[in-house]
Amino acid sequence: AGCSRVPSGDALARLKSQGTVRLGIAGEVPYGYVDEQGEFTGEAPELARVIFKRLGVDSVQPVATDFASLIPGLNSQQFDVVSAGMYINKERCQQVIFADPEYQMLDSFIVRKGNPKNLHSYEDVVKAKARFSTGTGYAEIGYAIAAGIPEDDIVILRDQVAGLNAVESGRVDVFAGTALTTREVVKKSTRAEATEPFAAIVDGEKQIDGGGFAFRPTDTELRDAFNVEIHKMKKSGELFRILKPFGFTKSEMTTLTAEELCR
Numbered sequence: 221a222g223c224s225r226v227p228s229g230d231a232l233a234r235l236k237s238q239g240t241v242r243l244g245i246a247g248e249v250p251y252g253y254v255d256e257q258g259e260f261t262g263e264a265p266e267l268a269r270v271i272f273k274r275l276g277v278d279s280v281q282p283v284a285t286d287f288a289s290l291i292p293g294l295n296s297q298q299f300d301v302v303s304a305g306m307y308i309n310k311e312r313c314q315q316v317i318f319a320d321p322e323y324q325m326l327d328s329f330i331v332r333k334g335n336p337k338n339l340h341s342y343e344d345v346v347k348a349k350a351r352f353s354t355g356t357g358y359a360e361i362g363y364a365i366a367a368g369i370p371e372d373d374i375v376i377l378r379d380q381v382a383g384l385n386a387v388e389s390g391r392v393d394v395f396a397g398t399a400l401t402t403r404e405v406v407k408k409s410t411r412a413e414a415t416e417p418f419a420a421i422v423d424g425e426k427q428i429d430g431g432g433f434a435f436r437p438t439d440t441e442l443r444d445a446f447n448v449e450i451h452k453m454k455k456s457g458e459l460f461r462i463l464k465p466f467g468f469t470k471s472e473m474t475t476l477t478a479e480e481l482c483r
């Protein structure tokens with residue numbers, strides 16, 4: 221305020237003086253979304269509310285975009301953090317920095333009821349020559365390619381709701397997403413179901429993903445302050461209490477670190 225100056229590198233001081241932090245979300249239940257009452261919620265925004273308050277930033281403000289635009293939107297200042305449960309991986313770590321993950325997760329498919337093509341893995345999709353889809357910018361694109369699904373055959377959809385519609389209408393056989401995303405979105409459907417969660421296989425290794433908050437590469441102090449809080453919440457059990465109402469299980473809590481997931 222007034223003539224006091226906040227150094228551009230000090231994101232936390234800037235957010236404190238503004239009193240609000242803008243959270244990038246992708247309209248994905250239960251990670252970050254606006255609910256039927258018009259309330260902004262999700263595991264990541266609810267976690268952000270608690271942590272930023274402790275850091276001295278009182279309010280959070282949503283900025284909705286599609287998943288593929290989260291990293292570009294962060295780096296072009298459209299919001300201050302990505303609050304969408306984004307999987308931490310090597311490619312993304314070259315563009316943003318991550319807090320340690322708040323959860324770990326497997327993948328799953330949305331398929332037609334009864335799973336007529338018997339699809340339980342990316343390898344099954346290849347064998348059955350099934351029509352495969354996933355979301356724009358999703359990590360699952362890479363898992364499909366790693367399993368041998370031709371890149372040109374992958375149908376890229378806006379989000380999991382578009383995915384459900386495409387499966388229900390028979391336009392595609394499968395939509396891949398996080399196990400939690402698929403199990404949430406099929407709740408509204410009588411014509412589609414989610415498969416059991418499974419691990420994608422990349423370079424012969426089973427993939428366990430960890431999702432966390434992303435920050436601009438210059439905002440290391442903000443990221444570090446956020447990490448201090450998240451570690452305290454892991455220790456006390458508060459993290460699981462916040463995530464549980466969004467459908468997370470104990471087995472989806474994690475000790476993985478951003479550092480190891482970035483490798």
Ligand SMILES: CC1=N[C@H](C(=O)O)[C@@H](O)CN1
Nearest residue numbers: 305306307358359397398
């Ligand atoms: C929470 C989430 N994670 C995956 C990813 O990070 O690419 C995608 O499935 C999109 N949504």
